[in-house]
Amino acid sequence: MRQRAVTRIGLAIFVKTPGHSALKTRLATAIGRDDAEAFHRLAAHAVAAVARAARARIPGMAPMWAVAETDALDAPDWAGLPRVAQGDGDLGARMRQVTQALCATHGAALLLGADAPQLCSDDLVAALEALDAHEHVIGPSADGGFWLFGTRVPVPAAAWSGTPWSHPDTARTFVAALGAPIMQLRTLRDADTAGDLPPLLAALDALPDPLPEQARLAQWLRKLQMPR
Numbered sequence: 001m002r003q004r005a006v007t008r009i010g011l012a013i014f015v016k017t018p019g020h021s022a023l024k025t026r027l028a029t030a031i032g033r034d035d036a037e038a039f040h041r042l043a044a045h046a047v048a049a050v051a052r053a054a055r056a057r058i059p060g061m062a063p064m065w066a067v068a069e070t071d072a073l074d075a076p077d078w079a080g081l082p083r084v085a086q087g088d089g090d091l092g093a094r095m096r097q098v099t100q101a102l103c104a105t106h107g108a109a110l111l112l113g114a115d116a117p118q119l120c121s122d123d124l125v126a127a128l129e130a131l132d133a134h135e136h137v138i139g140p141s142a143d144g145g146f147w148l149f150g151t152r153v154p155v156p157a158a159a160w161s162g163t164p165w166s167h168p169d170t171a172r173t174f175v176a177a178l179g180a181p182i183m184q185l186r187t188l189r190d191a192d193t194a195g196d197l198p199p200l201l202a203a204l205d206a207l208p209d210p211l212p213e214q215a216r217l218a219q220w221l222r223k224l225q226m227p228r
Contacts, residue, residue: 005132006152008060010102011051011110011124012084014095015044015065017072024115030194035224041077042217043191046117048081049213054124061128062106066098092160099155108152116147116188117217118203123148123185130183138175139185144168147188153180197221 016023018037028036044065051063064082067073073083087097095111102109110127116139123139127150130137136155139148144167159177163170175182191200204210204218 006060006108006128008106009058009062009108009110009128009131009150009152010106011054011061011063011112012066012098012102013044013047013051013063013081013112013114014068014086014098015078015114016040016068017075017077020069020072020075024192026193027191027197031224038220039191039217040114042213042220043117044077044114046211046213046217047112047114047119049211050117050119050121051081051112051124053211054121057121057125058128061110061124066094066111068094091165092163095149096155096157096160099151103151103154108150110148110150113147113190115190115192116141117191117214118200118207119147119188120207126185130185134183135180136178136182137185138171138182140171140187142187142189143192144172145170145190146174147190148185149174197224 023040024036027039055061055063064084065078066086067078067083068086070085073085084098084101086094098111099109108131127137127148131150131152135151135153137150138146141147156177156179159174162177163174189196189199191197201218201221204214207214
């Protein structure tokens with residue numbers, strides 16, 4: 001049997017804490033701050049449920065919250081999983097810090113966004129398997145960003161500092177700066193604007209076996225008066 005390149009990996013779900021930071025600002029403009037915060041909580045917990053399901057299949061996977069605010073590490077919103085601080089700086093600096101911490105403690109790192117809750121445990125299993133043959137793995141987003149990044153080797157500093165975040169070329173620029181073989185997973189659509197919510201609901205409804213947290217989010221979306 002071929003020996004796996006990655007047997008242990010830390011998985012960090014990036015979140016912001018309602019009441020501590022402004023979050024989902026484009027979505028909040030359309031549906032209101034309270035509903036945007038409710039969406040963030042529900043989506044994040046759906047992603048965490050998928051990570052726990054993947055952990056049952058991959059014993060060496062250690063899911064945790066990567067919390068944006070150091071003073072919110074103990075917030076009730078993030079109970080149920082270990083928590084790590086994202087640290088200071090822009091998104092690239094924070095991802096770099098979390099990646100380095102996970103690689104130091106677990107040997108490899110997966111970074112996961114909280115706004116693509118239609119993923120499934122097969123996606124995370126595929127990410128880990130990709131790292132057996134590649135140094136990096138990425139899950140691209142339809143808007144040009146990425147919903148997942150994983151690595152088992154040091155990432156060039158220029159990839160973190162030279163990538164324009166929240167930009168149509170984010171994933172392309174980041175991948176080019178890695179300068180190493182990378183495996184690409186399927187493309188998912190992040191939920192950043194009101195226009196992203198109906199496709200997200202359709203994707204959740206299409207899941208053959210949704211987790212309870214995903215079903216709860218779908219039910220909430222059906223009740224939400226989504227702008228057309």
